[in-house]
Amino acid sequence: MKRKVRKKVEGQTAYYHLMSRTVNGEALFGDREREVLRKMIWQVADFSGVRVVTYAVMKNHFHLMVEVPPVTEVSDAELLRRYRRLYPKPTPWNPMRAEVLEKTLAEDGEEAEILRKNLTRRMHDISWLMKTLKQRFTLWFNRSRERFGPLWCERFKSVLIEGDRWALRTVAAYIDLNAVRAGLVEDPKDYRFCGYGEAMGGSRLARKGLMVVDRDLAGYRQTLYGSGGGEKEGKVAIDREEAVRVLEEEKGKLPLSVILRCRVRYFADGIVLGSPEFVDDHLKSEQDGRLRPRKPLQMRGADWRGLSVGNGMRKNLFG
Structure with a gap:
């Protein structure tokens, strides 16, 4: 079934969280494959005139957060x-x-x-960006493995994000913490296949992308780790299993830095994310024949500072 791409407002810069997963979620990507896909992301984005804010390339999927400028004439x-x-x-x-x-x-x-x-x-089009990126990588991957057939399980997922600094920073942090959630590293700066890790490794292009969400990487690190720059000595950290139990069984709330270390489906399936007004405006512009039109739903589980989404996803929201 073809997934509907969230539309941006003509003449305005738009921000998206994009994600795609391998067939059956198979962990097909080692270091070499992730490095090739990382390089292709920058290459295809440059051609498309799209800015990569941050990204994460994992063993069976990848995330992109992009800034799409208004369509302008290209010399x-x-x-x-x-x-x-x-x-x-x-x-x-x-x-x-x-x-x-x-x-x-x-x-x-x-x-x-x-x-x-x-x-x-x-150019300036996320559908063409993702199509080109995934096709090019699939051709390289199949050729290098003497393999044939599809590599990706679906077209791609997209969530339109409000161009508000807090909304952008929250989604970017969720993306950069992918390797931490997967247990590959304890600190995203040590994962070279994500925007934050590449920025901390000295990439000016990656730093420039993250400056969209925070002019100071030290300030962005506070979003990744809470009010401090890392875990404080003597502080007891809640593990992921306990965090999910608090969220799902007790319907409780957790600090933002803790909940971002859980899988939160708002970021991949929320349709649109931002202030209630932004979400409502977008949902109204995309009436799809529903008898009961969607309304903004406040994000739960943490103090999201008023962020809402267009899809509440009552089941298996956290993991």
């Missing part, structure tokens, strides 16, 4: 730069060399106009 020089970034050399599915594109654009004839339209329509 021929920039179009050529982006083309060279995505196609540094000819491929069987795209045999045209960059030199041929450059010459055609310079001639500025009918063929040049067709090429401009075909290339620019793939």
